[in-house]
Amino acid sequence: MPLSSLKQGALTDVFSENAQLIEDAMHIPLCEDSVKRDLTVAGKPARIYFVDGMIDNERIAHYMLMPCMQTPPRDLSPEEFIHTALPVGSVSHTQQLSELLLRVYSGDAALICEGMTGAVICDVKGYVKRSVSKPQTESVVQGPQEGFTETLRDNIVLLRRIMRSPQLISHASSVGSRIPTRVSVLYLKGVAEEENVKEVLRRLEGCNVDYVSSIGMLEQLLEDDPFSLLPQVIATERPDRAASFLLSGQILIALDNAPQMLCMPISAFHLFHAPDDSALRWQYGTFLRFLRLFGLLCALLAPPLFVALTMHHTEGIPLSLFTSVQEAQSRMPIGIFPATLLMLIVFSLINEACIRVPAVMGGSLGVVSALILGQAAVQADLVNPQLIVMVALSGLGSFVLPDYPTTIALRILQLLLVIAGGTAGYFGVTLLLFLMLLHAFSRRSLDTPLFAPVIPQRTHNPDLITRFPVWRQRLRGYLSNPASMLRSRGRMRGWEEK
Amino acid sequence: MKLQTSTAVHSPLTRETFIKRRELKENSLSLSVLLYAQMLITAALSLMNVASTASYLSLLFSLLPAALVYMLSSFAVKKGKTLTSPAAFLFALLFFSDMALNLFSLTEITGAYVLPKYPRMAICLPAALLTGLALTGKQQGSARRTSVFLILFFLGALAVCLFFAVPESDIGYLFPLLGYGETEILRGGICMTGSLWIAAALPYFTHAPGLRVKTALFPLIAVFVMTGVLLVCACLLPAPLFPGDWGFVLRLQLLMEMSPNTLTWSLMLISRMLLFLCAFASAGDFCCECLRKARKGRKANILLLAALSVPLSLLPFDKLLPFLSLALPLRFLIAFAGAVLPLFKKETP
Numbered sequence: 001m002p003l004s005s006l007k008q009g010a011l012t013d014v015f016s017e018n019a020q021l022i023e024d025a026m027h028i029p030l031c032e033d034s035v036k037r038d039l040t041v042a043g044k045p046a047r048i049y050f051v052d053g054m055i056d057n058e059r060i061a062h063y064m065l066m067p068c069m070q071t072p073p074r075d076l077s078p079e080e081f082i083h084t085a086l087p088v089g090s091v092s093h094t095q096q097l098s099e100l101l102l103r104v105y106s107g108d109a110a111l112i113c114e115g116m117t118g119a120v121i122c123d124v125k126g127y128v129k130r131s132v133s134k135p136q137t138e139s140v141v142q143g144p145q146e147g148f149t150e151t152l153r154d155n156i157v158l159l160r161r162i163m164r165s166p167q168l169i170s171h172a173s174s175v176g177s178r179i180p181t182r183v184s185v186l187y188l189k190g191v192a193e194e195e196n197v198k199e200v201l202r203r204l205e206g207c208n209v210d211y212v213s214s215i216g217m218l219e220q221l222l223e224d225d226p227f228s229l230l231p232q233v234i235a236t237e238r239p240d241r242a243a244s245f246l247l248s249g250q251i252l253i254a255l256d257n258a259p260q261m262l263c264m265p266i267s268a269f270h271l272f273h274a275p276d277d278s279a280l281r282w283q284y285g286t287f288l289r290f291l292r293l294f295g296l297l298c299a300l301l302a303p304p305l306f307v308a309l310t311m312h313h314t315e316g317i318p319l320s321l322f323t324s325v326q327e328a329q330s331r332m333p334i335g336i337f338p339a340t341l342l343m344l345i346v347f348s349l350i351n352e353a354c355i356r357v358p359a360v361m362g363g364s365l366g367v368v369s370a371l372i373l374g375q376a377a378v379q380a381d382l383v384n385p386q387l388i389v390m391v392a393l394s395g396l397g398s399f400v401l402p403d404y405p406t407t408i409a410l411r412i413l414q415l416l417l418v419i420a421g422g423t424a425g426y427f428g429v430t431l432l433l434f435l436m437l438l439h440a441f442s443r444r445s446l447d448t449p450l451f452a453p454v455i456p457q458r459t460h461n462p463d464l465i466t467r468f469p470v471w472r473q474r475l476r477g478y479l480s481n482p483a484s485m486l487r488s489r490g491r492m493r494g495w496e497e498k
Numbered sequence: 499m500k501l502q503t504s505t506a507v508h509s510p511l512t513r514e515t516f517i518k519r520r521e522l523k524e525n526s527l528s529l530s531v532l533l534y535a536q537m538l539i540t541a542a543l544s545l546m547n548v549a550s551t552a553s554y555l556s557l558l559f560s561l562l563p564a565a566l567v568y569m570l571s572s573f574a575v576k577k578g579k580t581l582t583s584p585a586a587f588l589f590a591l592l593f594f595s596d597m598a599l600n601l602f603s604l605t606e607i608t609g610a611y612v613l614p615k616y617p618r619m620a621i622c623l624p625a626a627l628l629t630g631l632a633l634t635g636k637q638q639g640s641a642r643r644t645s646v647f648l649i650l651f652f653l654g655a656l657a658v659c660l661f662f663a664v665p666e667s668d669i670g671y672l673f674p675l676l677g678y679g680e681t682e683i684l685r686g687g688i689c690m691t692g693s694l695w696i697a698a699a700l701p702y703f704t705h706a707p708g709l710r711v712k713t714a715l716f717p718l719i720a721v722f723v724m725t726g727v728l729l730v731c732a733c734l735l736p737a738p739l740f741p742g743d744w745g746f747v748l749r750l751q752l753l754m755e756m757s758p759n760t761l762t763w764s765l766m767l768i769s770r771m772l773l774f775l776c777a778f779a780s781a782g783d784f785c786c787e788c789l790r791k792a793r794k795g796r797k798a799n800i801l802l803l804a805a806l807s808v809p810l811s812l813l814p815f816d817k818l819l820p821f822l823s824l825a826l827p828l829r830f831l832i833a834f835a836g837a838v839l840p841l842f843k844k845e846t847p
Contacts, residue, residue, distance in 0.1 A: 309764070312612060316764045426764070427612040430771040431625055437647065438632045438779065442640040455643045457520050 009097030015114040019047055022112070022119075025101055039065065041085075043073030046113035049100075054107040056126025063088045064109060064122050078116050090123035102180055132158065135237045137404055140276035147237045152182050152256040158239040159186065159261075163246060167191070171201065175218065175255075178210035182256040183218070188246045191476065191484050196446055200251050200264060215258035222253070222264070224444045229412060231405045232445040234270055235260040241275045248461070249480025251446075265446035265479055267453065269464045272296070274402040277467055285467040292400050293465060299397030299410050303340050304421035304429050306390045310336050312425030324386070331381045337422035339383055343391045344418065346373060348411055351395075453478045459485065518706060521639065525703040528642035528780045530720035531649055532596060533696045535777035537724040538770075539603045540693035540826060554728045559687030561721065563830065564694035571701040571837040579840040581702050583792045588836035589699050590788035592829055594803060596781035598810035601626055604774035605811060611767055622811050629779050630804030638787060641779035648776050655769035656723065659762045660730060667733035685823060692826030695833035702840075703784070778807075 009025070011018045019036075026034040026049060033052040040046060046068065050060065064086065071085045078093040094100055095118035100110050107125035112118075132154070135147030148155045156170055167189045174180040183204060187197050200222070207221045215235055223232045236242050237260045242252055245263045253262040263270075272292050277285040309317050310325055317325070329336060350369040357365050377383045394414060398407045413436065420428030443450040453460035458478035462468035471492035476485050491497060541553055581589070605622040613621060633641055700717055782800050789798035815822060 305764075313764065313767075316760050316767075318760055425612045426768055427608045427621065427771060430768055431628065431775065434644070434772060434775045434779075435628055435632045437644050438629075438636070438640060441643045441647065442636045451643075451647075455647050456524065459516075 011095045011097060011100070011112070011118045013115060013117040015045060015047075015112060018112045018119070021097060022049055022100065022110070025097060026104070037065070039069055041068045041081075041111075041113050042071045044114040046111060048109050048111050049104055050109040050124070051105060051107070054105070054127045055109055055124045059088075059124040059126060060109055060122075064111070064124060068111070078118060078120055081113075081116065082120060086120070086122060088122045088124065092121050094118055094121060102174070106182070129154070138236065138238050138241065138275050138402065140238075140274070140279065143276045143279040144238070144240045146239065148239065148242075148259045148261065150257050150259050152184060152254055155239075155254050155259075155261065156184060156186070159242055159246075159252075162239055162243040163188070168246065171197075173201070173204055175204060175207045175221075176209060176211045181212050184254040186242075186246065186252040186254060186261075188249070191247065191249045191480050192251055193249060193479070193481050196249075196251055196265060196448075196479075199446060200253065204253075212255065215255050215260045215262060218253065218255055218258075219262055222262070224446065228439070228443055229409045230268070230440060230443055230450065231271065231403065231409065232264075232266065232443060232450060234263045234266050234403065235405075236263060236275075237261075238275050244278065248477045249484075265444075265448040266450070267445070267448075267464075267479070268440070268450050269454075271403045271406045272401065272465075273463075278463075278470070282467050282469040289465055289467060292402075295397035295400035296410070297397070299394045299401075299407075300414060300417065301429075302390050302394045302397070303344060303414060304417035306387065307337055307340050307418055308421035308425045308429055311422060321386075325384065328384045328386065332384055333382070336384060336387065337418075339387055340391070340418050340422070341415065343383060343387060344394075344411070344415060347391055347395050448479065522704050522706060524639060524642045524646050526700070526716045527649055528645045528784075529696055529700055529703060530716040531645040531652070531773070532777050532780055532784075533694070533717055534652070534720040534724055535600055535603075535773050536596060536693035536696065537690065537720075538727075538773075539599050540690050541724075541728060542603070553686060554725070554732045555683045556686030556690050557725055557728055559683065560690035560694055563691050564697040567695075567698040567830075567834055567837045568700060570834075570841075571698050572705065574837065574840045575701045575705040575707070577841070578707050579843055581788070581791050582840050582843050583794065585836045585839040586788045586791035588832050588839070589702075590785050590792055592695055592699070592833055592836070593781045593785035593788060594807065595810075595829060597778055597785065597803065597807040599815075600774045600778040600781060601807050601811035602813070602815055604771060604778065607767070607770055607774070612771075618812060619808075622808055625775065626778070626804040626808050626811075627801070629775065630782070630801035633779060633782065633800045633804075639783065641776075641783040645776045645780045648772060652769055652773055653723070655765045656727070659766050660726070662762050663730055667730060669733055689823055689826045692829040695829045698833035698837035699784075778804075782807075 009021060011021065022028075023036065028034050028036055028049075035050055035052050037048040037050075038045070039048065048060075048064065048068075067085050067087055071081075082091050082093060094103075100119050100121065103121045104110050107123075107127050108121050109124050110119045110121050113120075129151045130149045132146045132149055134145050138147070146158065148158060160168060165188075169187055169189050171185040171187075173183045173185065175183050185197070185200055185204065203222050207218075209217075209221065212218050212221070219233045219235065220226055225232065234245075236245070242261050242263070245252060250263050250265065253264065255262075272289065274288065274292075277288065280288070310322075310329075314322055332339065334342070350365070350373070353365055353369075374388060378385045378388060398410050398414075401407050401410065417429055417432055420432040422428075424431070441449075441451050441455050449456055452458045454464065459475060461473050461475045461477040463473055463477075474487055474492065476487050537557070541557070601622050604625060605618050608621045609616065609618055696717070782803055785803055786798045786800050790796065
């Protein structure tokens with residue numbers, strides 16, 4: 001039964017009715033891990049419901065069962081009961097069956113008692129969870145080394161530990177009608193645009209799905225244009241990066257069971273920023289960003305231009321290179337165009353296999369891909385060696401991009417560009433590039449132009465392609481509330497004035 | 499801890515002004531791309547058969563009438579006049595002709611250097627329709643924004659090519675200045691004026707009453723860039739007149755700064771194609787805006803305009819040079835009418 005259909009189910013002050021209602025909903029005794037525990041509270045029959053394994057046995061015994069059993073016989077209102085009998089930090093009262101079930105299946109325990117309207121819910125969570133560890137996909141050389149886990153509360157704590165401010169607002173919500181999953185919308189009050197916050201909440205409320213299994217699924221439900229190849233949302237697993245997004249006026253969406261948080265709105269330039277850019281000195285950060293830009297150009301353009309040049313514009317290649325390419329090509333059984341497509345697909349296969357294969361087999365995979373597919377293919381005159389250089393260069397270029405979804409988009413675009421270059425040379429590549437630019441410049445992230453602040457121009461922090469020194473970054477950025485655009489008054493290196 | 503450490507720097511009013519100013523700036527940059535592409539096309543079509551210094555002098559000659567219409571339009575805008583329906587319709591016609599000319603140039607350059615065995619229709623039809631499709635349903639101005647980004651690429655490519663081409667130039671080719679015939683220079687100048695019609699539209703798209711925007715600089719840069727290109731061409735090309743009918747493609751090749759190496763050749767080829775594509779899309783965007791103004795708010799379909807420009811771009815402009823010598827200056831007269839018409843608009847109380 002979907003939880004949404006239980007919204008009308010209200011608990012009364014009749015103990016037996018409440019018990020029946022809850023037990024029907026929790027499928028007791030059919031469901032073996034749904035547990036009920038009878039006891040006497042203040043001389044009246046009572047019952048506690050919880051899910052086995054989701055609660056901490058010690059906590060429920062010490063902070064719920066024991067105080068309840070020791071309560072002297074008297075009439076108790078729920079409020080009085082909470083205030084006097086339960087030494088638990090997080091405790092609440094509800095009359096809604098749906099809320100009760102949501103809390104119980106999240107690891108809380110619900111108590112009903114004869115003569116008490118509704119149920120009292122205590123936080124006695126104690127399920128197994130992963131401890132905080134290093135981020136898997138956003139590793140850095142310099143900077144914090146802890147990443148989000150699958151527990152929503154822990155993730156918010158990690159964030160709050162960095163941003164110890166009451167202005168960090170965590171707005172709780174849930175998505176999924178059959179199996180609700182807890183979602184938190186986090187933003188910095190006064191810094192984030194109120195309109196953006198309202199829009200995120202509106203979109204979350206408008207998600208009509210039975211279950212959200214991952215943060216990627218939620219991203220697809222929330223993004224502006226689901227048909228675009230370009231990512232319009234960034235997922236981060238680093239609390240420090242999430243905090244920097246908050247300080248720029250962006251909004252974070254955290255989902256229970258997801259070790260990442262989504263950030264909206266974003267600029268396309270964020271996709272090229274690595275988490276440790278701001279931890280490095282500005283000269284190093286800027287150099288690395290230019291390197292990434294060069295990597296992007298290599299990844300996108302090296303194979304298609306190679307195909308276009310060797311197939312359609314041989315006059316555009318220096319004679320020595322042209323001779324060596326043609327000399328090698330004369331021994332190849334397949335042309336450069338299909339060979340490039342094949343090599344790019346093989347490269348993607350290796351990449352995908354490297355991600356999926358167990359770590360212990362990683363070494364063998366490296367040997368297979370490097371020796372058999374690379375060296376042997378050249379020695380057997382199957383693939384042009386210059387082509388392998390191009391594909392390797394484009395592969396390296398795609399690896400320097402810090403955002404994983406962007407590299408996948410890049411690989412798809414690369415294939416399309418190779419097809420365009422193979423069929424229509426420079427014309428095909430130029431036409432497709434132009435169409436891609438037209439498409440990219442009209443995309444939006446949470447109704448904000450994706451390529452802003454460059455196209456269209458907006459006031460921004462000088463931290464886009466180049467990274468200006470930290471003490472020059474006085475502006476918060478165009479994504480923040482205009483009222484708090486400035487990060488600091490006066491000089492950041494104020495000591496120099498003395 | 500107080501995180502909000504700043505005072506308000508944007509009131510809603512200044513934000514509106516900021517957005518308007520940004521739009522005007524985008525318009526200005528986009529119109530400069532159009533201007534540059536048009537000058538390149540006209541130079542290749544009409545001037546390069548006399549080549550060298552003649553083209554350079556013709557361009558200088560054509561700047562006078564362009565400055566005149568620009569001042570007329572600026573005066574109208576300063577007086578608080580906006581584009582009237584007839585004027586908007588005239589400008590829409592001119593932008594549409596720009597679409598056709600840009601598509602024609604793209605087809606010619608592609609047919610000559612990239613896909614020589616393909617029929618012209620197979621080049622211009624996909625280019626026009628795909629661009630039209632890409633722009634359909636998009637927010638107005640998306641083509642202009644793209645051209646704002648690409649302007650950096652054009653200028654960068656041009657700088658690289660000039661860097662390689664300049665050492666091969668010889669200033670001696672520029673003398674004697676009038677050695678190619680005053681009539682040719684005059685004829686070329688009149689033709690070139692037709693490509694500078696944009697000067698008449700410029701103030702209507704880049705100025706706004708009560709809003710100071712430093713936008714006049716960008717179209718001026720476009721003119722300076724083109725003047726520089728023609729000057730370099732004049733210094734690169736041998737002094738005597740080129741005999742016979744050179745053909746459009748060969749002239750464009752000359753305008754590709756006679757690229758001395760393969761890298762600059764590729765760079766110029768790609769940047770030219772991108773420039774014509776970009777100018778085609780921007781002209782379509784402006785054409786739609788003018789038609790919307792002319793039809794009192796009713797939107798125009800850019801895909802339809804792109805499709806309509808295909809048959810026009812298939813005309814053999816290269817073989818119609820005598821006709822073009824008349825038709826291109828005619829565009830200037832239409833633009834002049836477009837610039838003047840709003841001045842006669844009666845003030846509504």
